[in-house]
Amino acid sequence: MDKRLKNLRKTMDREVFAQLKFTESHKKSIREKIKQATHSDEEILIAIMQLLVQEKTGYQLVSLLQSRGILNFKENEGALYVILHRLELKGILTSNWQEDGAKFYQLNKKGCRLLKKVEEQPLSNHMSFKEIFEG
Structure with missing residues (x-):
């Protein structure tokens, strides 16, 4: 060989x-x-929120994040679900179970407003991961 x-x-x-x-x-x-292939927590969170403008499963999110070069969840999908759960508890996204047993996530109005606000800021001024979860 x-x-x-x-x-x-x-x-x-x-x-x-x-x-x-x-x-x-x-x-x-x-x-x-x-x-530079490593991404900050803020960049990852923004990417997740951008992808959740439309309804997606966690599995779909992992695949789409990987296509963006974010490989943080490739070996540890559970970490993504922790983030999704926190976003849901903060009222930034909603989730629902489909009949086939798949859980779908999507930004709600509050999440869309937050995403728009974050995207309008210069990269150096982006809200921190901590601010989003605590604020």
Whole structure:
């Protein structure tokens, strides 16, 4: 198997990557973006709220967050449900059970107003995770 992979890499280098040219600045910017892959609690909360403008299950949320590059819940989906439960207790979202046993979450009017307020602020002034849950 190892030999096949080496041959594949050689073929890819010769056929595909030979046409690609990356400058050092381009390589550097890619490395920096990879390092920035971690997201703050506030960014994660905003992403969750943005996705909950329309009704979704927790499973759908995890998938959509992963597609946004937020991998915090990939190995620990339970942490997402804790956040959803807190948002529900704060009156920011509502949930309902469907006949098939799936629980759906969606921002209510208060949650939509809060999301709009947060999105209008500059990133440096975003409400903290603590402010949303306590305020």
